[in-house]
Amino acid sequence: MKTSVALLIFSRSVEAECSFKGFAGNQLFFQSQENRLKKLCSKTGLDVFNHDEHQQQGNTFGERFCNALSSVFSRGYDKVIVIGNDCPQLKYKHLQSGIDALHSGKACLGKSFDGGFYLLAIQKKHFNHSDFLNLSWNTSDVSSEVIQLLSTKAEVSFTPTLKDIDKQSDFSGLLNFSKQLYTDVILILKTMHKSYDFGFQSPSLYVKNIISGSFLNKAPPLLSRA
Numbered sequence: 001m002k003t004s005v006a007l008l009i010f011s012r013s014v015e016a017e018c019s020f021k022g023f024a025g026n027q028l029f030f031q032s033q034e035n036r037l038k039k040l041c042s043k044t045g046l047d048v049f050n051h052d053e054h055q056q057q058g059n060t061f062g063e064r065f066c067n068a069l070s071s072v073f074s075r076g077y078d079k080v081i082v083i084g085n086d087c088p089q090l091k092y093k094h095l096q097s098g099i100d101a102l103h104s105g106k107a108c109l110g111k112s113f114d115g116g117f118y119l120l121a122i123q124k125k126h127f128n129h130s131d132f133l134n135l136s137w138n139t140s141d142v143s144s145e146v147i148q149l150l151s152t153k154a155e156v157s158f159t160p161t162l163k164d165i166d167k168q169s170d171f172s173g174l175l176n177f178s179k180q181l182y183t184d185v186i187l188i189l190k191t192m193h194k195s196y197d198f199g200f201q202s203p204s205l206y207v208k209n210i211i212s213g214s215f216l217n218k219a220p221p222l223l224s225r226a
Contacts, residue, residue, distance in 0.1 A: 005102055006077040007041050007048045007095070010068050011085035016053050029165075033085045040092050044099065047077075062137040066129050069122075078124045081108075087118035089162040094119055101157045107150045110159035115140030118164050126153040 011017065014030040041048045051068040058064040065082075072080050079102040081095065087110075094110055098121030101108035107126060110119030116138075135145045150156050 005079040006072050007046045008072050008082045009050045013052045062133050066132050073124045081121045083119050087164045094159045097159045106155045106157050108157045111143045111161045112164045117143045
């Protein structure tokens with residue numbers, strides 16, 4: 001039986017993400033993200049819809065986001081949780097917080113440090129396509145505007161503010177959040193920042209184990225400066 005809640009992954013494909021954000025050589029990061037999201041979403045038991053550049057419709061980010069959300073609602077779901085693929089700190093507990101909020105009649109937002117958001121849990125009755133289309137998408141104001149808009153319709157709960165990856169320099173900033181990262185992300189950062197000792201025992205198995213997914217959902221090693 002179909003549940004009333006659906007999960008929407010609104011993102012680009014691995015190849016498109018690397019190309020658009022100038023992440024040449026970092027395809028492995030987004031491949032690991034894609035593998036992890038599949039596991040996290042499967043764990044919720046919800047129906048999952050992937051909207052990458054092949055499914056998205058619209059000329060602007062706002063149009064594509066709103067059209068994707070409307071598309072899922074049109075399938076008969078009255079609650080949707082939207083996430084992307086560029087937040088390496090995202091965990092199952094954040095998805096569960098969104099689910100719990102929706103079942104309690106609330107909305108839920110997971111803000112990112114740059115003023116955007118990595119998670120939005122929203123009910124169909126609280127979503128107005130035109131209002132959302134007019135938000136300041138791709139700016140540092142968008143999460144504040146979403147909160148202001150939703151607060152007129154429902155109580156808004158929040159998951160912890162996390163860091164997302166929008167540009168190459170954001171990778172180095174992840175080092176400040178190492179205790180919240182999965183092992184595969186730590187390993188990718190290790191190849192990019194040779195001056196750090198990540199305490200991993202077998203770096204020679206790096207590529208093989210990330211691709212196979214054997215590091216997914218494991219606790220990260222302790223970070224220490226060399």
